[in-house]
Amino acid sequence: xxxxxxxIQFIKDQYKTDNFIPLHVPKFGGNEKKYxxxxxxxxxxxxxxxxxDQFELMMQSITKTQKAVAVVNGTAGIQVALRLVGVKxxxxxLTQALTFVATANAIAxxxxxxxxxxxxxxxxxxxxxxxxxxLEEFGELHEDGCYNKKTGRKITAxxxxxxxxxxxxxxxxxxxxxxxxxxxxxxxAESLGSEYKGNPTGSLGKVGVxxxxxxxxxxxxxxxxxxxxxIAIGEKGKYLTTTAKVPHPYEYVHDxxxxxxxxxxxxxxxxxxxxxxxxxFLENKRKLAKEYQSFFAAKGIHFRTETPDxxxxxxxxxxxxxxxxxxxxxxxxxxxxxxMTRPIWQLMYRxxxxxxxxxxxxxxxxxxxxxxxxxxxxxx
Ligand SMILES: *Cc1c(COP(=O)(O)O)cnc(C)c1O
Numbered sequence: 001x002x003x004x005x006x007x008i009q010f011i012k013d014q015y016k017t018d019n020f021i022p023l024h025v026p027k028f029g030g031n032e033k034k035y036x037x038x039x040x041x042x043x044x045x046x047x048x049x050x051x052x053d054q055f056e057l058m059m060q061s062i063t064k065t066q067k068a069v070a071v072v073n074g075t076a077g078i079q080v081a082l083r084l085v086g087v088k089x090x091x092x093x094l095t096q097a098l099t100f101v102a103t104a105n106a107i108a109x110x111x112x113x114x115x116x117x118x119x120x121x122x123x124x125x126x127x128x129x130x131x132x133x134x135l136e137e138f139g140e141l142h143e144d145g146c147y148n149k150k151t152g153r154k155i156t157a158x159x160x161x162x163x164x165x166x167x168x169x170x171x172x173x174x175x176x177x178x179x180x181x182x183x184x185x186x187x188x189a190e191s192l193g194s195e196y197k198g199n200p201t202g203s204l205g206k207v208g209v210x211x212x213x214x215x216x217x218x219x220x221x222x223x224x225x226x227x228x229x230x231i232a233i234g235e236k237g238k239y240l241t242t243t244a245k246v247p248h249p250y251e252y253v254h255d256x257x258x259x260x261x262x263x264x265x266x267x268x269x270x271x272x273x274x275x276x277x278x279x280x281f282l283e284n285k286r287k288l289a290k291e292y293q294s295f296f297a298a299k300g301i302h303f304r305t306e307t308p309d310x311x312x313x314x315x316x317x318x319x320x321x322x323x324x325x326x327x328x329x330x331x332x333x334x335x336x337x338x339x340m341t342r343p344i345w346q347l348m349y350r351x352x353x354x355x356x357x358x359x360x361x362x363x364x365x366x367x368x369x370x371x372x373x374x375x376x377x378x379x380x
Pocket of ligand 1: 073074075076099100102103161187189190210211212213222223224
């Protein structure tokens with residue numbers, strides 16, 4: 001190997017351009033302008049409005065959940081989801097080391113402490129085996145839940161993240177967490193439209209969270225959604241994210257410390273128009289993934305594909321290079337030729353603020369950290 005010119009040419013051919021090719025950009029080909037203008041014409045641009053309600057209904061239908069709550073971004077959504085499942089200051093939350101920093105930050109915002117466990121090589125997401133062996137070594141069940149024998153702290157949530165839209169082994173993971181009475185919050189920020197055994201990701205844990213940031217498969221500028229099948233939790237989520245206001249004809253009554261995590265109607269309008277096109281986006285990306293797959297197979301480069309029983313949304317597509325030297329050469333050559341590529345994230349325990357958190361060996365995460373590279377994945 002060492003010659004990636006044919007890769008560069010292939011990607012340019014896919015996007016039919018000689019100009020710079022970004023990793024992922026949004027596509028606005030539907031009712032975006034119409035709905036946005038409507039918010040201005042009606043003056044409903046802020047935190048209440050018909051598009052917020054419509055967005056929540058659309059998300060319930062897409063994720064097959066009982067309740068969806070529109071929020072200001074995905075990070076805030078994870079923070080509130082953790083509070084909803086009972087995470088309190090000083091608790092521990094199990095998650096993966098191989099993730100975007102927002103997962104760990106949301107745990108820290110709740111004044112909880114992340115524990116960084118390994119991922120599976122096939123899904124690149126939190127490994128049920130890693131969680132099981134961590135809990136066998138350190139877990140202790142008390143009447144009120146699971147405790148970490150080493151630190152004495154309570155473990156009150158587990159947050160798997162569906163890396164680049166590839167679903168983690170959810171059934172096995174939820175089974176382990178059930179034994180230890182730990183609620184699962186799915187960080188589904190990257191996996192809108194992905195399925196695990198026919199069920200949308202985000203719908204299988206106690207709570208699921210999506211992001212609609214500018215780089216995600218569907219964007220509303222900035223925004224998020226918290227989904228759940230537990231209606232009481234969903235209603236509590238709506239209440240907490242809208243300043244915990246008790247209904248009253250005119251008085252300001254707030255009986256808990258809530259948040260202003262509301263998604264403005266302006267953003268919801270964009271989200272509704274984008275969600276209308278989700279099926280088309282998914283189909284379009286799947287086609288590109290197929291073309292990448294056969295091209296890279298012929299070149300002897302491992303293009304990452306969905307695992308059995310799952311459907312990935314192919315949000316960000318990726319290749320796995322042989323080693324770090326090859327990876328660096330791939331990154332250098334493609335970027336120098338204006339085809340944007342980017343390595344997967346640095347593991348969370350390499351970042352100064354999370355360097356002292358408890359973790360396991362992360363053998364798989366460290367393997368992937370050195371080899372995985374994202375390639376241009378926008379809808380064409
Ligand atoms: C994008 C993303 C988030 C956060 O979403 P924002 O809407 O940008 O706050 C959280 N977790 C993961 C894994 C993400 O990729």
